[in-house]
Amino acid sequence: MELVQYFLIKDENKLPVRRADIVKNVLKEYKNVFQEIMKRTSHTFEKVYGFKVVEIDAKNHIYILINQLKPAEGAPERISNPNTGLLLVILSVVFMKGGVVREASVWNTLKMMQVDPRENHRVFGDVKKLVTDDFVRQRYLEYTKIPHTEPLEHEFRWGQRAEVEVSKLDMLEFLGQLHGKDPQHWSQQYKEATNQASPGSSQPGSSQPGSSQPGSSQPGSSQR
Incomplete structure (x- = not known):
């Protein structure tokens, strides 16, 4: 699937993926079926790659891949580099x-x-x-x-x-x-x-891919 490849290429440099870029560079004339394609993409990542697609900014629709494999005990995450x-x-x-x-x-x-x-x-x-x-x-x-x-x-x-x-x-x-x-x-x-x-705590990125629930985001104007 082309969208899976697009996510993987972006993830090589740990770059977040914007919905607008997905529509522009991948879906194009199929933008009206964005929700369905995102569901299929998320399913593929979970079942095949062990990744989870997470929407970290629900207002601007920005997604990242999260590795669902458990890190080594005693370390916050695998220090791969x-x-x-x-x-x-x-x-x-x-x-x-x-x-x-x-x-x-x-x-x-x-x-x-x-x-x-x-x-x-x-x-x-x-x-x-x-x-x-x-x-x-x-x-x-x-x-x-x-x-x-x-x-x-x-x-x-x-x-x-x-x-x-x-x-x-x-x-x-x-x-x-x-x-x-x-x-x-x-x-x-x-x-x-x-x-x-705790399971009930509210965390950024808790919304599902493709959801339209409002989310809080930091102003981008002060970031480089």
Whole structure:
């Protein structure tokens, strides 16, 4: 199926897929049967590939693929490449700081790992571009301007993809192992993590593919 191939190509770079692009590049004159084709595509991904098609932005109809295979025990997700490891470090910093953190704090953390955003890294290449451009376009991070700052400052939040792909409870348990602490030591973060893990909790991207239910989305004008 052409739409399955389209999703897979986009997923190679972890890029979200917009309904408008699906109609323009794949369905074309068959746009009136979008709902039915999306259902068939979702079924194919679940049964054949072990992926789930998730709509992370119901207002703008933006979809991603989620790997439904369970991650290895004790790790927030399989670290398949160095970029994923770097991303998880940044997500953990944002999570432990209450959900939002200034850019300078992230850069200081990376410098402690011998990763300087001002220099070209032998593994990550252009670190600043990777973090503020690639991870943002992939919807793992939000990178927004802080109003009324001079010089201009930015802050990071978890992006829509991170909210549905990354288990905060797994991440907290992983950090607990690293620091020799029980996850409940961080009471506020533990409460947030268990709320995410509970079946009845409301999470971004919980709507089904093709649904028309209204959803909240962050303003795109402040993102790069």
